[in-house]
Amino acid sequence: MTQSPRKTPKDSDIMSIVSTLTRSTPEPAMSTDDTGQHTPMLDVRGLRKVYASGKRSVEAVRDLTFGVDPGELVCLVGPSGCGKTTLLRCISGLLETTSGEVVLEGKRVSGPPEGMAVVFQEYGRSLFPWLTVWQNVELPLKEKGISRAERKRLTTESLAAVGLADFHTAHPWQLSGGMQQRVAIARAVAYEPHVLLMDEPFAAVDAQTRGELEDLVRALWERLGVTVLFVTHDIDEAVYLGQRVVILSSSPTVVLEDVTIDLPAERDQLTTRSLPRFTELRAHVYERVQQAKQGNRPSTPTATS
Amino acid sequence: MTTSMLWRAGRRLLLIAGLPAVLITAWWLATANSTNFYWPPLRTIVEVFGPTWLEGKLTSDVLPSLARLGVGYLAALALGIGIGVAIGSSTTLRATVEPVLEFFRAIPPPVLVPILILFAGIGDGMKVLVIVSGAIWPILLNTVEGVRSIDEVLRDTAACYRFRTRTRLTTLILRGASPQIMTGARQALSIAIILMVISEMFAASNGLGFTIIQFQRSFALPQMWSGIILLGLIGVALSLLFRLVETRVLAWYFGQRDTQQSGA
Structure with a gap:
């Protein structure tokens, strides 16, 4: 493993970023039949x-x-x-x-x-190695038909929420295992699944x-x-x-x-x-x-x- | 710092250019005083190189050959990748087609030339067809293998995030199979060059292969040798061009491989 971009953010950092992440999905209300x-x-x-x-x-x-x-x-x-x-x-x-x-x-x-979004166990195999971290998170949003500006916002916020704001242009294989799984989590979160x-x-x-x-x-x-x-x-x-x-x-x-x-x-x-x-x-x-x-x-x- | 960099660059140059320099020198010295009609001195060959190829024959023979090579190779790429993706994506199709593919692959393309002349005449079409018929196989078979070996989890990921058919094809299938496709394309390139020459040695009125045969038949042996050298140079140039494209297309692949190797 190259020692290039590897900086593990502290828990406290993540929590503070998480709290700034705006909730844009309407809260699924307890539906009653x-x-x-x-x-x-x-x-x-x-x-x-x-x-x-x-x-x-x-x-x-x-x-x-x-x-x-x-x-x-x-x-x-x-x-x-x-x-x-x-x-x-x-x-x-x-x-x-x-x-x-x-x-x-x-x-x-x-x-x-x-x-619905899925985070798989095999993080190394569920991220596209030919795409950057940013592209990996953004691609499902494109497929969902989300506008460019909104995609940018969602991708930026979700990558910040998992503590990877500085790794947009890295490729998944340049990251440690834990960080790769963070990318997968960011991708799932940005997708705004129910x-x-x-x-x-x-x-x-x-x-x-x-x-x-x-x-x-x-x-x-x-x-x-x-x-x-x-x-x-x-x-x-x-x-x-x-x-x-x-x-x-x-x-x-x-x-x-x-x-x-x-x-x-x-x-x-x-x-x-x-x-x-x-x-x-x-x-x-x-x-x-x-x-x-x-x-x-x-x-x-x-x-x- | 600068001296060590210079030293390293010099070393690199020596590694790349060393063996060719030795071979050329050996050829030069061995044939310097040659009076053998079939082995003219390298000096004579070099002297005729310019007048033979760079005046007139460049547009009348070299460029037409390269054009046929280009068209044939690109057609083989398009067909090979297209059919390969289709076969690689379907188990049924693969089971049906695979034995037939093995049969066609085993046929040496030069033997098709007489048959193709019957159908396609002796024009450019025939020569392009010969190139396609030989160059398509490594591309096609490697594409099938590449598509088959795309990671299951990656496929599931694309399915879960409901990728559109187009994105699935470009981002998942083609990129995923690209290392194998490039391997096939590299093999196909040298096959295509060989077939370009061979197709011109049969019924042809211009082209590199045609000209070299003409020189041989008219006992213009220095010119014939210069043609062979030109073919070699074209081969080297195309392979450098290929490597340039490959490092761009497969940057992620080489990066990932290096990371895994140094991590292991």
């Missing part, structure tokens, strides 16, 4: 995915039902190889479901929907960077009011970030438990992680994931909270 029940932003109903090749077929996801309310930050956690990626590809419309459906803002997902899907986004960055990026996601989420579905295999991360943690079984996947994380909304790496309640929740989720690894599954896959 005629029956008086609020409808979720993202609704996964009876999702099932079977990979069939020739005579062999593998059931990756058996029966998943859960919802994410507007403005919520929900973490999905499960043992490794539990079909998280399959699930995410189904939700983002990249993969057809075998049965069941994914409903986003009242519309059934049949291809990559509008108003739902942000994150597929183990910090699995490949070092532990210190991971902490910074977790706080960045929390800060952006609080500021922008965007709905976030965060997939991870890291139990600490799930409990630290989420308002709810949905625990998945091993493959074929069902929902094991839907845990509400009743930690204070104001979270930081030091105090939140040392709260007794954090330890309790962490232990609980850990236990369930361990059970899931041993093939333990509920007789009827229901979500309890």
Whole structure:
């Protein structure tokens, strides 16, 4: 790695920039239907995915039902190889479901929907190496048909929000791993999605960077009011970030438990992680994931909270 | 500082020009007193070079050859990349077409010349067709490979952000496959030069290949040798031009590769 442009901004810098980022998406209001029940932003109903090749077929996801309310930050956690990626590809419309459906803002997902952005685990492979950092962030906005002036504003603000204001003309491969993932996050934020899907986004960055990026996601989420579905295999991360943690079984996947994380909304790496309640929740989720690894599954896959 | 820079520049020049200088000197000395009719002194060849090529023949033979080369090569690029992208993007098409492609690729293009004369006559069209029929294969096959090997995550990214078909084609597919396309284009360039000469050695009334054969048949051997040297010089010039284009188009690729290598 060349030592050229590498300067990691401090957390405090990022937070102050985040707070200047103007919110231009109208806050997704808690929509209420005629029956008086609020409808979720993202609704996964009876999702099932079977990979069939020739005579062999593998059931990756058996029966998943859960919802994410507007403005919520929900973490999905499960043992490794539990079909998280399959699930995410189904939700983002990249993969057809075998049965069941994914409903986003009242519309059934049949291809990559509008108003959704995805941050992939493989940051190095999801950024276009032939484009600069600026172009990477701006391109989706162009495709969305946003005017030049507005594109400029969104790109500048979102790059500033992730602490990369000085790296507009750099290419992704000139940056460290954590910074590349920041570019991907900036790209997603600039897109102004209603739902942000994150597929183990910090699995490949070092532990210190991971902490910074977790706080960045929390800060952006609080500021922008965007709905976030965060997939991870890291139990600490799930409990630290989420308002709810949905625990998945091993493959074929069902929902094991839907845990509400009743930690204070104001979270930081030091105090939140040392709260007794954090330890309790962490232990609980850990236990369930361990059970899931041993093939333990509920007789009827229901979500309890 | 300046002396070390000068020293480095001198070293570089020595590395680039050293071997050609040695070869030319060796040729010069070995043939200096040559009375062999077939191996005239290099001095004689150099003396006839100017009068032979730079007066008259430049416009009547050299430029027409280069024009046919240019048209043929660009057509091969356009067709090769176009068809390659189509085949690379579709598994069904690939499965159907691949065996046939292997067959056509295996046919040496010069044997097509007599057949092409039947269809396309002996004019410029035939010569361009010969160049295209040979130069297209490395471009086409490398493009197919390049399109196939575009990263899955990058494709997903383009799909998630709902790229329009045009952007998908230019920003994802063509840029993504560009390293392999350039590899194919480089191979195709030398094939195109060879076929330019060969096509002119068959039925032709002008061109470099035609002129060299004429000199050989009329026993004007210094002139013949000077023609061969001219072909070599054209080859070197075109390959330098190619490298210039390549460093521009693939700047990101070389940068990324260097970063990964020094990081590993």
